Amino acid sequence: MAPWLATGLIYASALALAAGGITLLYMSTRTFNFAHASMATIGFYVIYTGSVLGGGTPYRYFPLAFLIGGLLGVICYYGLNRPLLKRRAVEITLMMSTLGYDLILLSVIQMYCDYLTFSRRLFPRRVSMSIYDFELLGVSAATIILPLVAIVFLTALHLFLVKTRFGVAMRATIENPVLAGASGINADRVYMLAWVIGGGMAALGGAAMSMAITGTPVLGMNSIPFMFAGAIFGGLHSLYGGILGGFVIGMTEYAGVFYLSQIFGPWVLGYRMGIPLLLMAATLLIFPRGLAGIPWAALVRNLFGKKGGIRV
Amino acid sequence: MLKINKLNSGYGKLQVLYDLSIEIPEKGITVVVGPNGAGKTTLLCSIMGIADVSSGEVEFQGNSIRALPSYLLARQGISYVPQMGNVFAELSVRDNLQMAGYLLPTAKAKKKAEQMTVMFPVLKKFIDRKAATLSGGERRMLAVAMGLMKDPKLMLLDELSTDLAPIIAEKVISEVARLRDELGITILLVEQMAKRALEIGDTAYLLVSGGVRFAGKARELLNEPELCNMYLGIKQPAAQNIPSIEGSR
Numbered sequence: 001m002a003p004w005l006a007t008g009l010i011y012a013s014a015l016a017l018a019a020g021g022i023t024l025l026y027m028s029t030r031t032f033n034f035a036h037a038s039m040a041t042i043g044f045y046v047i048y049t050g051s052v053l054g055g056g057t058p059y060r061y062f063p064l065a066f067l068i069g070g071l072l073g074v075i076c077y078y079g080l081n082r083p084l085l086k087r088r089a090v091e092i093t094l095m096m097s098t099l100g101y102d103l104i105l106l107s108v109i110q111m112y113c114d115y116l117t118f119s120r121r122l123f124p125r126r127v128s129m130s131i132y133d134f135e136l137l138g139v140s141a142a143t144i145i146l147p148l149v150a151i152v153f154l155t156a157l158h159l160f161l162v163k164t165r166f167g168v169a170m171r172a173t174i175e176n177p178v179l180a181g182a183s184g185i186n187a188d189r190v191y192m193l194a195w196v197i198g199g200g201m202a203a204l205g206g207a208a209m210s211m212a213i214t215g216t217p218v219l220g221m222n223s224i225p226f227m228f229a230g231a232i233f234g235g236l237h238s239l240y241g242g243i244l245g246g247f248v249i250g251m252t253e254y255a256g257v258f259y260l261s262q263i264f265g266p267w268v269l270g271y272r273m274g275i276p277l278l279l280m281a282a283t284l285l286i287f288p289r290g291l292a293g294i295p296w297a298a299l300v301r302n303l304f305g306k307k308g309g310i311r312v
Numbered sequence: 313m314l315k316i317n318k319l320n321s322g323y324g325k326l327q328v329l330y331d332l333s334i335e336i337p338e339k340g341i342t343v344v345v346g347p348n349g350a351g352k353t354t355l356l357c358s359i360m361g362i363a364d365v366s367s368g369e370v371e372f373q374g375n376s377i378r379a380l381p382s383y384l385l386a387r388q389g390i391s392y393v394p395q396m397g398n399v400f401a402e403l404s405v406r407d408n409l410q411m412a413g414y415l416l417p418t419a420k421a422k423k424k425a426e427q428m429t430v431m432f433p434v435l436k437k438f439i440d441r442k443a444a445t446l447s448g449g450e451r452r453m454l455a456v457a458m459g460l461m462k463d464p465k466l467m468l469l470d471e472l473s474t475d476l477a478p479i480i481a482e483k484v485i486s487e488v489a490r491l492r493d494e495l496g497i498t499i500l501l502v503e504q505m506a507k508r509a510l511e512i513g514d515t516a517y518l519l520v521s522g523g524v525r526f527a528g529k530a531r532e533l534l535n536e537p538e539l540c541n542m543y544l545g546i547k548q549p550a551a552q553n554i555p556s557i558e559g560s561r
Binding site: 171172181187 | 383392402
């Protein structure tokens, strides 16, 4: 497998998880979660700490990363989000509050790094997690395991939302909180669970991302524009759109830089981050409601020659 | 059953209801009528804890329910069918019914949902379709079915006849009378089809500009030509034989 494709797959799976989390939180509590950045970084430090101090492969610590991310989500919900929602805060206020939470978490990460540096004699500020990886079927294990982790996790999430009573109640509350409340569904619990899942997805995404790119205390900070890009690309009102958006954004960065640099020369490398964002902007100009707003069914019908125009 | 005393409420800084007092007796239909903007929907929203209540008392079966979140009211047996947004558009009809029976044990909810599809056969036909694809009338029927799923003690019905063809509206309102007679459910009915609603109702309140303009027996309100004419658009008093809908055909 080409190296760009291998790394791109890991990176794209990580973004799919993180962007899905952003979308879920926005859909349920109207909150753009900036703290996704540091929650992702913490996910990385969980698997780093586990691999260095606990031993074994990094994958063993992914469930723990999810749980800690979920816990951070619950703290954010009860400490910030819920009181603000009760006071009917506008979206900007909700968003800025998570930025504050993100800065607190970033400080905690820095303190933790200092602890690891001075007390444990480690170098946690520039980590290549791939050295803890092993080889599987001729490629690095992350190339196979991480896309699988994303697929399994997202399938489980889908089944939960479609097949279980509480999952359906969650979708009901997201769509119409008033009617859901009148049906006896406690919206509070739904929102809390959304924060558990959303926070967990951030940490899982961050952990996965560190298997592709260098892990630093600002791993999440540097990648949050792309998490948001993925969520917006997906249309913000569909969890599946957000997941797909994250994956496409991640893949285009790697595929774009690889193919474009072959055509135009290596100077393209300097603009690698612009490539997925350009694609997003172009898509949104044609389909303002993002990937989820594209009439896929009509597109497919057209491709197979049946009648019926595309309506956006 | 439900007692509202000197209620002041609205949305944020906008006050809609002023010192409103209403009493809903058990096992009967209480009709609330009035012109647009009188505060009928706000009254229901205040009971359900959706509007902002600044002062006053709301008592259900002797207990204060003011400021309780709506999911707790649902657990006490109050079922609310809003005028707008009364179905989950993104969910299938089946899931809609399942969500409406959220508080019932699973087996009972299933059985109830089946009863609903017998009562409203159109729901059975579209059971796996998204509610968003239903027509206005079908949606309204789903909404009423969802209200009934809850086995309520008290049903708050907001503008049932909106979106419905007159002939179906007539049927739905008659259905409300049947709920009272056969199931013994107490009903608070807010309705634009004032005349028909008052005919089946027991108690009536006429709401004007956030206050009560008339309170008494539903039939008595129909005998107040001035009020009927001014606020409800009912031209003749009911006492002088108006041809009924059945009679005109």
